Amino acid sequence: MDRRTVLRTAVAGGAAAFAGGLWAGAAVAAPAQPGVGPYGPLRAADANGIMLPTGFTSRVIARSRQVVPGTSYVWHDAPDGGACFTAGAGWIYVSNSEITPGGGASAVRFHADGSVASAYRLLSGTNQNCAGGATGWGTWLSCEEVSRGHVYETYPQGGTTAVRRAAMGRFKHEAAACDPDRRVIYLTEDETDGCFYRFRPTTWGDLSAGTLEVLVAGSGTSGPVTWARVPDPAASTTLTRRQVSGAKGFDGGEGCWYADGTCWFTTKGDNRVWAYDAVRQRIDLAYDDSLVSGTAPLTGVDNITGTRSGDLYVAEDGGDMEVCVITPDEVVAPFLRITGQSSSEICGPAFSPDGTRFYLSSQRGTSGSSSGGITYEVRGPFRTRFL
Template sequence: MERRSLLRAAVVGAGAAAFSGSLWRQAAAYPALPGTSPYGSLRSADVNGIMLPAGFTSRVIARSTQTVPGTNHTWHKAPDGGECFADGTGWIYVSNAEVGSGGGGVSAVKFNSNAQITDAYTILSGSNRNCAGGSTPWNTWLSCEEVSTGYVYETDPWGVNAAVRRPAMGRFNHEAAASDPVRKVIYLTEDASDGCFYRFVPTTWGDLSSGTLQVLKESSGVLSWANVPDPDGSPTATRDQVSGAKLFKGGEGCWYRNDICYFTTKGDNRVWAYNASANTIAVVYDDNVSGAPLTGVDNITASAAVGDLYVAEDGGNMEICIITPDDIVAPFLRITGQSSSEITGPAFNPAGNRLYFSSQRGTSGSSSGGITYEVTGPFRTSL
């Protein structure tokens, strides 16, 4: 039996007993293995240096330190996590700025129904290393600071309401957030080599000004949630306050769908699935098992129509890879000539036919060289 098969059997065996019914069928196929992409192979790089499947095209939306076309707004350096919000017949794409020393924040670019840019503006400034984040069901963007005592900021994609710092959500090396409207909690990842997986339970759903920060624990294979005594994280870091807290090797992006919060860990190149209904966890992708078609796992998003996961690479081959519901992993696109950068902020517009993302440092390898793209094409609407 090949090493890959042995490893796959071990991982599946460890998690399969926790699932039943349709969830069993899903878990039994984990981890995903390399296969043929539903979109076919990548073609030669286009004028923007992006290799795409047949039928797909790319365009540049914005460049760091330059004015966004059709507006008077200068696009931020080091674009990172992003998300799209419906805006009438158009939409808004928000993008974090992973810049330190108070130079971080969030910008937004607005599109009409024809995907033409109509406006761009700042919705948060003066923060530090805004890395990833997540949307809420009440249409705000949670922007997370990736510093040891970082905050979560709740921002308004329309730029009408001022951004608000949410200290009750804890102070730690925040990475991403994902809202679970069923259990009325928000999951949070921590970018540390011994980081934790958290959830914030608001006192009132829809109001993040107060609530309880909890951390995932594991004892004899059984998961549970424990309150973090001091969410302020000082003098003791939040990840060190609860005995038995389950540790993860560098939490990155996360995405919630249908009772499952998918999240990535860059230290071991894994994609995880926390099943909130069953209170179990499984490994969706592991590069030691899967043959490493996806490395440097980072930001993650999903196609609402069919459930495909799209995982961006920090390094690797500068690819966004797709993980399908039938557990095939394959490259969806590759950016060429930008090996000193990373791909960030993947997000679909509300119709699911346009994918936005950034190359954080572009061709220059500098934070001032960031490029934000849009890809359009025949994205799947059914399996």
């Protein structure tokens, strides 16, 4: 099967949801294998301790418990999932805080030239806000990674109070991805036997009411799937993942990204990247570290994002502290590596709206504690199309 499909851009509510072909509308032929990445080998670490390909540079945007340069706002502990949103001529990077208690989410607003305009709080008083996802109407869904946790809808532009979206179910939420074509939100669950869900809002753009469904499939790693309604999304007496017979379990659901008919999600327990083909309603493996030839370049799979070129960027929780790229021609290779921070994890990968700047965080930095988080920006010649 040919994955070199015509590329197109899908923009979700002002978020930097560059979609590309991403092997659109077709089952994955075989999991990605190690090879030479589109940007070549990594150079020696720069002044920030980041190994990057030739032509790329990094800068520190914020550090936990320190004032964001150019503002009076103190950055949160343990920065985790993130996304970018258009804001006038500039943009906003939103970041969760994976601590308990406190949690929540913050934002940094940038001018058109990339300088920091302001920083501020979006959500407070929640617990273990891990990942989340951008909606098609420009809000950020911040997810609580605790048993019977909630999803909170936040407003990156500021000035609007975040809202708890109880209809989206109570479970150990990880990430979310907006599918504007089918008008659903996909959700991952960080449990060793977690499920993959989708939420159907009664009215698109309004998450106050709707239907929570769970993916039902066989025990294999590929094939057709169906969806079944979760009877009690509030999990009053029975956990959501145990309410539907035949619901497929996934070993530690993590990042989630939708583009062009496919929802990509990761599972950390088995180091896999999955592809849910929403058009054909089937799942396949896009990457599995146990199926690669030679040494696996990607382990500890975690957050995931995509670009207009059709490339997927997958961050590691552990591993070699790398962000790896998976290309549409089934090659997986390191894109960057953070050195000297082996007790941390990489979180919150996201591209600016024009695709020229890449944001990410080291959750615990060099200290190995939640107070040592560092948020970075990477610039360079990111490709805008797949050749």
